[in-house]
Amino acid sequence: MSTNIKRIGVLTSGGDAPGMNAAVRAVVRSAAFYKIECAAIYQGYQGLIDNKVKMMNARGVNNIINKGGTILKSARCLEFRTKEGRKKAFETIQKHQIDGLVVIGGDGSFTGAMIFQSEYNIPVMGIPGTIDNDIYGTTHTIGYDTALNTVIGAIDKIRDTAISHNRLFFVEVMGRDAGHIALNAGIGAGAEEVLIPEENMGLERLLESLKRSEKSGKSSSIVVIAEGDKSGKNVFEIAEYVEKNLPYYDVRVSVLGHMQRGGSPTCFDRVLASRMGVFAVESLLAGKSNMMVGLKNEEMILSPFEKAIKGKSEINKDLIRVSDILTI
């Protein structure tokens, strides 16, 4: 390893995601393995600004690999968007003699990291942690797999009551502007239709599809709607619209909300977070900076922050085809 990095800092930022703790553990322990120190920064960039820093050794991250949320806490920090905020943050970095930073978060967090790096030339490495899976440069973000499993678990339960009452349920799932959660969980839970921002199916087609379902003998149905869907109506308005046009349906709405961000991470997310944490530290020590670690074809890769932020994590069109075929 070729740099003079002796102490790194680690923080979690933006919306929390299951598996962030496993990533923190991996960063702290990799630092110990490579005989450098690790400072834990609490509450994301806000903690850098407010000097909430504590040294962390390998034992400090015992028993967290299975825990949801983030022991470091997280924040969406508006102050870090200002020059003054970033100046304070850098003062904390200097005070604690931190010479490399690992940021676990989503694209907003990486935008902040990129600006910070360019202003103060501090080496920064990103680890993608968000349930939305909306980051270019990795096929999976930490937390996405757990969120998918949480969503299908919830929809399975909704299905029980939907069948019992012959009802049509509209289930809204998270994902911000991306439809990854909706599409994958929709297929996994056997949804009737999936509405995602990337593919505006239009409400007329939804009505046609529901009419066909009714005619084909289906007595209950689940429609999954991504929160970022572009139909122009929110989930309650869509439900009302369908109820008005297809009065034979008894319609209910369920917004899954923040439960999708909680819970113990799946094995997939724990392994992913562990690999990413190790690779992030090794990359910093190898002199890399301003990059995000990612997973591609089972291998760890690096992408420049700029690409990770600006690139689009495309929806797999084949999943749309599969979903259409299976809802016959």
Ligand code: F6P
């Ligand atoms: O980015 C993760 C996410 O859970 C999105 O799916 C959702 O749109 C957003 O965060 C909600 O953010 P907050 O918890 O700040 O309301």
